Amino acid sequence: MFLVLSLLFPYINIEDIIFSITLAIDIIAVSVIAVSVIQTIYYLLIYNFKSLLSSAKTTSISNSNIIQRNFITGLILALEFEAANTVLKMGVYTSLAIDKSPSSSILSDNFINNFIIFIMVISIRIAIKQSVGRFNKRNSI
Amino acid sequence: MDGIVIAAIVQEGIVEGATGTENQSHLISEVTESLLVPYVNYLTFGIDIAAGLIIGLSAIFALISFFKILIKPIKEQTKSKETIRLNLTRGMLLALDFEIGSDILKTILIPSVRELTLLAVIVGIRIVLSWSLSKEIGRHSTVIEENKRMENTSSTKQNT
Numbered sequence: 001m002f003l004v005l006s007l008l009f010p011y012i013n014i015e016d017i018i019f020s021i022t023l024a025i026d027i028i029a030v031s032v033i034a035v036s037v038i039q040t041i042y043y044l045l046i047y048n049f050k051s052l053l054s055s056a057k058t059t060s061i062s063n064s065n066i067i068q069r070n071f072i073t074g075l076i077l078a079l080e081f082e083a084a085n086t087v088l089k090m091g092v093y094t095s096l097a098i099d100k101s102p103s104s105s106i107l108s109d110n111f112i113n114n115f116i117i118f119i120m121v122i123s124i125r126i127a128i129k130q131s132v133g134r135f136n137k138r139n140s141i
Numbered sequence: 142m143d144g145i146v147i148a149a150i151v152q153e154g155i156v157e158g159a160t161g162t163e164n165q166s167h168l169i170s171e172v173t174e175s176l177l178v179p180y181v182n183y184l185t186f187g188i189d190i191a192a193g194l195i196i197g198l199s200a201i202f203a204l205i206s207f208f209k210i211l212i213k214p215i216k217e218q219t220k221s222k223e224t225i226r227l228n229l230t231r232g233m234l235l236a237l238d239f240e241i242g243s244d245i246l247k248t249i250l251i252p253s254v255r256e257l258t259l260l261a262v263i264v265g266i267r268i269v270l271s272w273s274l275s276k277e278i279g280r281h282s283t284v285i286e287e288n289k290r291m292e293n294t295s296s297t298k299q300n301t
Contacts, residue, residue, distance in 0.1 A: 017190065017193060018189075018193050021193050021194075021196065021197040024197065024200070024201075025196070025197065025200045028200050028201075028203075028204045031204070032204070032207060035207070035208075035211070039211070043215060066215055066216060066219070067215065069219050070215050070218055070219045070222070073219050073222040073223060073226070074222060076222075076226060077203070077207065077222055077225060077226050077229075080226050080229050080230060080233075081200060081203070081229070083233065084196045084199070084200060084229060084232070084233045084236075085196075087196065087233055087236060087237055087240070087270075088192065088193055088196050088236065090240075090263075122270065126273075
């Protein structure tokens with residue numbers, strides 16, 4: 001096992017593997033957002049058209065609330081993908097920073113940038129979760 | 142390869158006549174380091190790859206289930222999206238735990254106190270994040286259970 005690893009180790013680049021995984025997750029997040037937007041537009045058009053024909057205001061408001069909530073959950077799902085991505089990037093960049101220069105500082109520019117992005121994504125995620133929770137509470141009351 | 146390195150270090154020690162306790166301890170530390178560093182490197186490399194794979198796989202599963210729920214009516218879609226998100230969060234949590242384990246292993250290799258402090262800060266942030274995620278999962282699973290219970294009671298009332 002150790003021999004196989006030592007033979008393979010110089011040819012496997014962890015940076016490339018993780019880069020391809022993060023790229024795939026980015027594409028997934030973008031496609032989730034795109035699908036949510038298209039779906040929301042489609043449902044809004046349908047329900048607005050129906051409400052114009054039937055002139056029922058209360059059902060139209062409740063429907064638009066449901067559509068809104070569905071859209072927000074789609075966006076939060078995409079944000080979750082991004083959070084997973086940043087968690088991955090953070091883990092890898094710290095390991096790379098430590099592996100490459102064991103004696104020097106790990107505070108490189110790349111590391112600091114990734115760390116700031118990580119903190120920003122996590123804080124945005126928490127803020128959106130809070131606001132969505134309030135939105136749900138208001139609608140349930 | 143490691144055996145050759147150790148033999149060379151030991152031979153060097155014998156040639157130089159390292160009989161003092163200071164030289165002996167230095168020799169032992171060098172031997173241990175030469176044995177330990179590659180193993181820890183391989184282990185952390187494997188753990189990082191495992192964490193990456195876990196996140197990648199849970200993202201792919203989440204995408205598949207996201208496309209699957211698009212056929213459902215819009216109300217059910219919202220609930221299913223929450224479930225997908227929770228599953229993804231669980232995957233993320235597992236990967237975070239893996240990375241924390243990898244960081245703990247890396248502390249063996251770090252020489253200075255400053256870098257060790259930085260690593261401790263990063264590990265601390267990760268632990269806080271995983272704690273908040275697990276709390277969120279717990280809260281959501283209780284909400285889902287309550288909803289299911291309410292649906293069951295309403296369906297039994299309708300049947301009676």
